[in-house]
Amino acid sequence: xxxxxxxFGHDAPPLPGPPGTASREPxxxxxxxxxxxxxxxxxxxxxAAPVATWRMTSDQAPAFWPFIPTPALPPTGAQMGIDVTSxxxxxxxxxxxxxxxxxxxxxxxxxxxxxxxxxxxxxTKAFILRMMDFGYRTLILGDxxxxxxxxxxxxxxxxxxxxxxxxxxxNPLALGPLGHGWxxxxxxxxxxxxxxxxxxxLTLVRALVGSQQIGEHLVPFGPxxxxxxxxALADLVGYTTGATHLVETTLPGLWHALDNPSTELVAATRxxxxxxxxxSTRLLRDALGQLVNGALAGLFDAHTNxxxxxLAPIQSLSLSRLPKEAVGIALTCLGSWGAGQRxxxxxxxxxxxxxxxxxxQLRLGPEAVKAFDADMRxxxxxxxxxxxxxxxxxxxxxxxxxxxxxxSVAQTIxxxxxxxxxxxxxxGQGPKVAAELDQILGLxxxxxxxxxxxxxxxxxxxxxxxxxxxxKVATVxxxxxxxxxxxxxxxxxxx
Numbered sequence: 432x433x434x435x436x437x438x439f440g441h442d443a444p445p446l447p448g449p450p451g452t453a454s455r456e457p458x459x460x461x462x463x464x465x466x467x468x469x470x471x472x473x474x475x476x477x478x479a480a481p482v483a484t485w486r487m488t489s490d491q492a493p494a495f496w497p498f499i500p501t502p503a504l505p506p507t508g509a510q511m512g513i514d515v516t517s518x519x520x521x522x523x524x525x526x527x528x529x530x531x532x533x534x535x536x537x538x539x540x541x542x543x544x545x546x547x548x549x550x551x552x553x554x555t556k557a558f559i560l561r562m563m564d565f566g567y568r569t570l571i572l573g574d575x576x577x578x579x580x581x582x583x584x585x586x587x588x589x590x591x592x593x594x595x596x597x598x599x600x601x602n603p604l605a606l607g608p609l610g611h612g613w614x615x616x617x618x619x620x621x622x623x624x625x626x627x628x629x630x631x632x633l634t635l636v637r638a639l640v641g642s643q644q645i646g647e648h649l650v651p652f653g654p655x656x657x658x659x660x661x662x663a664l665a666d667l668v669g670y671t672t673g674a675t676h677l678v679e680t681t682l683p684g685l686w687h688a689l690d691n692p693s694t695e696l697v698a699a700t701r702x703x704x705x706x707x708x709x710x711s712t713r714l715l716r717d718a719l720g721q722l723v724n725g726a727l728a729g730l731f732d733a734h735t736n737x738x739x740x741x742l743a744p745i746q747s748l749s750l751s752r753l754p755k756e757a758v759g760i761a762l763t764c765l766g767s768w769g770a771g772q773r774x775x776x777x778x779x780x781x782x783x784x785x786x787x788x789x790x791x792q793l794r795l796g797p798e799a800v801k802a803f804d805a806d807m808r809x810x811x812x813x814x815x816x817x818x819x820x821x822x823x824x825x826x827x828x829x830x831x832x833x834x835x836x837x838x839s840v841a842q843t844i845x846x847x848x849x850x851x852x853x854x855x856x857x858x859g860q861g862p863k864v865a866a867e868l869d870q871i872l873g874l875x876x877x878x879x880x881x882x883x884x885x886x887x888x889x890x891x892x893x894x895x896x897x898x899x900x901x902x903k904v905a906t907v908x909x910x911x912x913x914x915x916x917x918x919x920x921x922x923x924x925x926x
């Protein structure tokens with residue numbers, strides 16, 4: 432029968448063996464008691480450890496065990512340290528992550544939170560230094576404590592210092608690259624550019640005016656004030672008359688145009704008389720005048736006279752010489768100026784824009800929060816060009832939520848702003864602040880325990896939230912980076 436089947440290309444099945452003779456596979460692991468091997472030094476326990484049993488689906492598991500099922504990130508971008516859960520190297524590549532469908536983020540913005548001394552500055556400086564190897568440059572929009580001075584000196588760049596009595600000026604109403612080649616634009620292109628430029632200017636002036644107070648109330652800024660400002664700005668730069676070359680203006684120039692209105696400005700803003708124009712714009716003019724003659728005097732009241740080398744690896748604008756009450760306003764002006772300078776970019780010009788002490792700007796009021804919110808959205812670029820990594824640094828989430836009263840518009844915008852940064856770096860915090868982070872970001876108990884315990888045991892440890900994924904990362908510094916990132920020099924020198 433076997434030969435017959437073989438003639439047709441078949442093999443006869445083997446005869447089954449007698450019952451009970453089936454061979455068993457060899458054991459891979461030796462059996463042991465749940466209490467451990469019963470031998471000296473082998474960890475034997477007299478009682479079995481209580482073990483909780485959980486039954487869940489693969490979709491539910493990440494909510495209970497976020498650090499176990501989290502997929503690894505691709506090894507591209509700056510190598511920041513060690514993913515302690517897996518033991519693998521952890522890389523950060525924000526713009527690269529946005530382009531990958533397997534990484535759940537839609538913008539490259541980063542927000543870094545942490546108590547003083549937990550390694551925020553070290554992580555930030557390590558990130559910007561390592562991203563330079565991939566062609567990224569850095570712009571520090573307001574170094575309030577000269578923390579980046581050592582990094583600038585190491586890279587051979589002199590920071591631009593702003594302060595009363597210093598010669599440096601930055602004009603937040605600069606036209607920026609969008610003002611170039613205006614004479615070559617058709618009507619539709621000129622209108623699109625004008626909307627972008629005037630929109631940026633109105634956001635800035637609204638934030639500056641809205642930060643001024645009348646007793647306990649902020650100066651109101653409504654549609655009437657916006658129409659007056661838009662008309663005045665269009666007249667000052669020559670857009671109203673259809674000029675082929677726009678003339679740059681300044682905040683004092685805007686204030687003088689409102690304080691001494693022309694007949695055309697009064698008529699264009701639909702005021703019956705000059706007297707009614709002066710009455711309806713009194714608060715607006717007084718608020719601008721207080722800024723020009725007070726907090727902004729000698730800082731942002733003239734045309735930009737500093738040379739910014741955009742090809743240098745880093746550029747920093749220092750605000751350490753300003754009084755504390757003027758820092759928030761200065762950060763707002765620098766934010767608008769920086770946004771204007773980055774509106775037209777080549778795809779090869781990629782930059783990390785660091786916004787340190789961001790909470791100082793947000794505490795100015797709802798309009799300042801809106802201005803910061805607009806700046807954070809620049810990570811998507813302008814007209815399909817460029818796109819920066821916006822990197823904001825703060826101590827705790829309540830710094831953002833202090834922008835207004837509970838349930839106010841400012842606080843709502845600030846809370847939503849946390850979601851404009853799909854990457855959060857959460858350094859060590861106390862239990863109360865960690866609970867705030869959990870409430871806002873939905874971290875879960877394991878992440879909260881890591882922030883309040885593991886992350887506080889050594890500087891540089893942090894929970895990285897990348898979209899809805901979380902990673903325990905320990906930043907590893909080169910000795911040179913550790914020296915540049917040292918923020919305890921003042922304390923050490925005092926000792």
